[in-house]
Ligand SMILES: Cc1cc2nc3c(=O)[nH]c(=O)nc-3n(C[C@H](O)[C@H](O)[C@H](O)COP(=O)(O)O)c2cc1C
Ligand SMILES: [Fe+2]
């Protein structure tokens with residue numbers, strides 16, 4: 001007997017929400033906080049010849065999921081299980097679902113099988129029948145067709161979206177989702193969740209904004225009546241507004257007076273003015289090159305995280321730090337650790353700084369820049385204590401080289 005609170009919720013004729021509400025959750029994936037919990041949204045689609053289950057829930061909520069699932073179908077009717085995303089908040093109940101519905105064919109993206117194997121770590125629980133799918137592939141359930149959209153890195157390599165064309169429903173996985181728990185489920189009935197939608201985008205999707213833009217190219221042309229994400233409200237009122245908002249969020253947001261010019265940001269910290277003099281010279285050298293807008297900032301004057309928006313839209317970034325107690329200084333590391341919120345792959349990075357005797361900071365910063373996937377084509381520059389005129393000339397050369405690297409046509413050797 002299924003209690004009314006464990007009933008499936010119909011979101012369209014023959015389409016049910018069979019997920020779970022987790023109202024006590026206050027932090028997610030270590031990087032997100034949640035104000036009232038979240039939901040793990042799973043769905044069923046009934047056709048004339050079969051039933052598809054789209055995603056599951058976190059393992060500890062499997063009981064709710066199976067109770068809701070059993071209220072809308074028998075396990076023997078399930079012909080298809082769609083895995084839009086393998087993260088355990090959606091795949092936790094998958095092994096048990098496949099034990100109960102062993103005949104189901106699992107549809108997942110090209111990148112997913114190897115990841116699934118690494119997640120399950122047991123050949124026994126690997127699905128026996130799976131099919132890798134991509135954009136253009138579909139599954140026919142009899143009068144209901146699920147079409148797949150290959151949308152990798154939203155926010156794992158395996159992610160995909162699934163589109164039910166006959167009813168205009170997009171099962172979008174984490175995309176368009178948010179951590180907001182409200183059993184009224186539909187966006188026109190729940191409380192105000194706008195803060196959570198933006199916050200989720202900022203922490204989960206923003207590092208992948210070029211992938212978001214590519215996914216939107218696939219999603220925008222679709223006829224849509226409902227967007228059914230894997231967390232938070234089901235978006236049946238104005239679903240296109242959320243798509244539009246993603247497009248805005250994934251598009252450069254700062255006004256750039258430099259027009260088509262490249263941008264180089266030079267940051268520094270300096271206790272006694274030595275690294276500062278180096279930074280001034282780096283800027284002066286960079287400014288001799290046309291087609292580049294150069295900016296200089298003292299990190300001591302501002303919260304490092306304030307610069308994240310600027311760095312997201314800059315082409316290059318040079319960081320100057322003295323060596324203090326065998327390390328770069330804390331604001332430098334704070335700034336660098338803030339950059340996980342954005343995509344920096346392929347941007348130009350560089351390091352410089354003054355030191356007294358051991359001078360570790362520059363190499364350590366370069367190492368971290370490479371780790372973050374900046375390209376670091378110009379070797380870092382170190383100066384012992386106060387820079388001489390000759391060393392300031394080297395700093396200007398260093399700035400000019402950075403500028404030339406940014407403004408010349410991209411070479412594969414960079
Ligand atoms: C508290 C303190 C610790 C320092 N530790 C180191 C160190 O471990 N290795 C080193 O090469 N220089 C060290 N230095 C020297 C500075 O790197 C050097 O004075 C440098 O020129 C400072 O550059 P700035 O004027 O840009 O701050 C230290 C300086 C201070 C004040
Ligand atoms: Fe996820």
Ligand SMILES: [Fe+2]
Nearest residue numbers: 087089174230
């Ligand atoms: Fe998720």
